Amino acid sequence: MFHNLLNAIDQKLHFQRASAHCDIPCGIYDPIVAQIAALTVVRMVDLIKDLEAKGGSDAAFQNSLARYIAVKEEHAEKVKHEIRVIWGDFIKPQHVEKHPETTEVVQKVLQLGSKARQTADRESAVQLVEAVNQFAQIFWDAKGIPTKRAKAPYAPTLELVYPVL
Amino acid sequence: MCKILRIRGDSLSPKLQDGDFVLSSKIPILLKRLQPGDLVVFNQPGYGVLIKELETISPDGQSLVVRGLHPDSVDSRTFGTVSRRSLQGKIVYSIHQ
Numbered sequence A: 001m002f003h004n005l006l007n008a009i010d011q012k013l014h015f016q017r018a019s020a021h022c023d024i025p026c027g028i029y030d031p032i033v034a035q036i037a038a039l040t041v042v043r044m045v046d047l048i049k050d051l052e053a054k055g056g057s058d059a060a061f062q063n064s065l066a067r068y069i070a071v072k073e074e075h076a077e078k079v080k081h082e083i084r085v086i087w088g089d090f091i092k093p094q095h096v097e098k099h100p101e102t103t104e105v106v107q108k109v110l111q112l113g114s115k116a117r118q119t120a121d122r123e124s125a126v127q128l129v130e131a132v133n134q135f136a137q138i139f140w141d142a143k144g145i146p147t148k149r150a151k152a153p154y155a156p157t158l159e160l161v162y163p164v165l
Numbered sequence B: 001m002c003k004i005l006r007i008r009g010d011s012l013s014p015k016l017q018d019g020d021f022v023l024s025s026k027i028p029i030l031l032k033r034l035q036p037g038d039l040v041v042f043n044q045p046g047y048g049v050l051i052k053e054l055e056t057i058s059p060d061g062q063s064l065v066v067r068g069l070h071p072d073s074v075d076s077r078t079f080g081t082v083s084r085r086s087l088q089g090k091i092v093y094s095i096h097q
Helices: A002-013 A032-054 A059-089 A093-098 A102-118 A122-142 B028-032
Strands: A016-019 A147-151 A159-163 B002-008 B021-025 B039-044 B048-057 B063-067 B087-095
Touching (some): A002 B021, A002 B087, A032 A059, A032 A102, A032 A122, A059 A102, A059 A122, A093 A102, A093 A122, A102 A122, A122 A147, B002 B048, B002 B087, B039 B063
Antiparallel strands (some): A147 A159, B002 B021, B021 B087, B039 B048, B039 B087, B048 B063
16 A cells, blocks of 8 residues: 555656666576577578489579578578577676687687688588587576587477476 | 655666656765665766666775676676766665556
């Protein structure tokens, strides 16, 4: 009741705000977006290779190739963006102290993300998935949540690191 | 000497939730007797008026380490210690939703 009264007064007088905020209001961070994006990069490389194997140069071929490349570009950049955000906003010095390899893993993700855009090299794309998995492992450990590795239930069926909730 | 503030954010949850009201006092004797665990209001350049829990006080009493209760809280881990001069009050009463 007292809160309701203050609430009503606040509507008129606007009490000063004291922020008890976190870095983002919701505090939602999850590397799964980057993991799925990395998996998408591998999938697009596979589709590009399939298309190449089938051959052709007609409009349908050009259209499919352009779409696969565009999606690969977009998702490789998404991987880099997502990891940069978690690294910059969530990872704290104590996490790096516990996992000194964090900076190296992030650097690897960013470099492999760029390589995924520059080339259609499957091996590099698979390495990107693994680098993002390593980052996910560090992230969930920082949250105190155990992880497991399981094959993604869709193509390409590569292993991903999942939290055990 | 006392003022009512409204909490914005959840870094002090479950002690304080977004939308709660608090009564902040800057009566000198209260500010002199700060102890770890007290909730303090201060002005942090670049962040504005913040409310956090006091973790430790330096031996000379001039630098305060503050923290939130949420792992993603922006606190002394982000901006370092808080000068005693920045203190605007100590929370003496809270009104929850």
